[in-house]
Amino acid sequence: MVRTIQAETITQEVAQMCKEAAYYLPGDVFAALERGRLSEQSPVGRDVLDQIIQNAKIAKAEDRPICQDTGMTIVFVELGQDVHIEGGNLNDAINAGVAKGYTEGYLRKSVVEEPLFNRKNTGNNTPAVIYTEVVPGDKLTIQVEPKGFGSENKSGLKMLVPADGVKGVKKAVMEIILHASCNPCPPMVVGIGIGGTMDRAAVMSKKALLRPTNVRNPHPEYAKLEEELLEMINQTGIGPQLGGTTSALAVNIEWGPTHIAGLPVAVTICCHACRHSKRVL
Structure with missing residues (x-):
């Protein structure tokens, strides 16, 4: 029918x-900001996170962007x-x-x-x-x-070869993150697409941002890589815009089949306002 x-x-x-x-920051992103505020070691970083959290509350209460x-x-x-x-x-x-x-x-x-x-x-x-x-x-x-394009402009793509392996993927991701530094309005949510073609990897990295920040990839090795990259990013000192220990709220990876000669890696950086909405009709 x-x-x-x-x-x-x-x-x-x-x-x-x-x-x-x-107007409304997703609940999982808001909760991640609150967890980051509790664990943030920098006084300046805590102050910035307080302002980010308060901004999200005002936006929700007043239906404002x-x-x-x-x-x-x-x-x-x-x-x-x-x-x-x-x-x-x-x-x-x-x-x-x-x-x-x-x-x-x-x-x-x-x-x-x-x-x-x-x-x-x-x-x-x-x-x-x-x-x-x-x-x-x-x-x-x-x-x-x-x-938003403050973070979009700091996203990137690396065309690796299979011999680069996991070590090469980590290096590629961190090069993009370090180049971005504080410009994408961190703490960031980082979407990564691995595999496919140049364009497919980029689309996967965008789709990765739709997954809740507290849900890991169902594939255990990719879930482990998400956690390892999150730890690496949070050790950079980028912090919530003015330095600190909460540089990213989550790293979400999506992957797909690729060519025997390729290993595309796309990184879409999102600012702390990782916004999305869903309907099933």
Whole structure:
């Protein structure tokens, strides 16, 4: 049986999700900030974390953006093969929702229509960056991930070879983190994509940021690598913006098959406002 979902329903839900993601820090991220505040060894770092936590509380209480950079909207879609979208195109419905949400929510519109020469603002934060995967079933799952560019600009990609191994992956990740330093508004959440192709690794690193900060990769060796990298990052002294021991809240790794000659490693850095919202329709 084919299940029908109206395009207008998608638009309304995406609009609400954009506002929610901008206003309400996910509970796991907020809890990670509070744990970081308790373990932070630097007095200045504790003061910064106090301000970050208070900012998140005010944003939630007053329905205001956590940060003035409300991001470029990344949308991950899982489209059930038994779902039919009626009344419009899926991508058009999503973009209409982004435009509606950013306008109604008084969120900053940050997207330019052409990247190099005229850089004219589109005026409604569209188009979104949309990744769609067809899956079994009759559900439509949408995840909205607003990505600020203070941290995006410090993300990176390394094309390694298999001989580089785990040691090479750690080295590549730490080079990107150390180059980023305090610029991505730490404490960071670090998404890593390992495998695939150059582009696939980058997408996996973005998707990794959607996983809760307190959930490790189900593969034990990747879970161990997440913990080891988190410890390494927190030993850098970058800290919460002005130095300290809480440089990152979590390291999330996603991985996928790759070529026998390759080992792509992509690192997407997110600031302390690791924002996202989810709906299952």
